Amino acid sequence: MSVLPDENKKRFIAVLSKKMELGRSLNVLGHLSVGLSSQLEANESQYVDYEDMDGNLHPNLSHYPFIVLKADNSNKLRKVREEAISRNIKFTDFTSSMTEGGSILQQQRTKEIKEADLEYLGVCIFGDTEVLREFTKKFSLYK
Template sequence: MSVNHQQGSMMEILPDETHKRFIAILNKKMDSGRTLNVLGHISVGLADLLPAGEAKYVNYTDMDGNEHPNLSHYPFIVLKADNSNKIRKVREEAVSRGISFTDFTHTMIEGGSVIQQVATALTAEADLEYLGICLFGDTSVLSEFTKKFSLYK
């Protein structure tokens, strides 16, 4: 089902929002400040990674004419993982299926991005503690390997 969306003076036809989605899976062992930081990093990273037009964004206008711009047309679901290895398995599945994703590990916490890149380069993948992953793709495909996670509350 397609939905018409008023954007400016032209009508845009949007795809069915149930066919694709963003899914973030966060390690439940983090405090709320770190959790929000990780979610922010992986979300903006994934948005920048996607080819132009793959994700759809819409503007909302309130009754007073104020614009609330560029919100995702597709659902953004946040799930929780019990530990790093569960996120690692999701990452492996995303890689094997060619699904767009970004992830965040413990080596990306201290110092600026240059220091974090060095720390990551000096750490074997098996020793990385995964704090989060964000994926974008077809709902049916993502559900095959993310349905076992519960909503982050």
């Protein structure tokens, strides 16, 4: 078994709008997670395999915590996005323009909306725990 870095040094944090119903929240979280993980370099995050007593493999789970928080509204999500940009933190975001139809239609719809008018449904970030806490500590856990 290889030596892993301290699992508390980095983390994934997703902040979701509390105004969404559960099914939509899970869909948004899935899109955010896949999108963010595709941006990470091979050595940036750590993934581990688990093996049960019967020898079955449970592969490729994040060594780092993945925390899900909730935001009251789109503007609070926009601020998380802005902080990520200003601090050069890798992120993904998801807006209401990305919910209906296929990705081509969603891209066209999004392009027709000014950023200030976008309704953010979620933002997902990855980075050093202490840095991320500086601007996410005000959010509560998604329950």
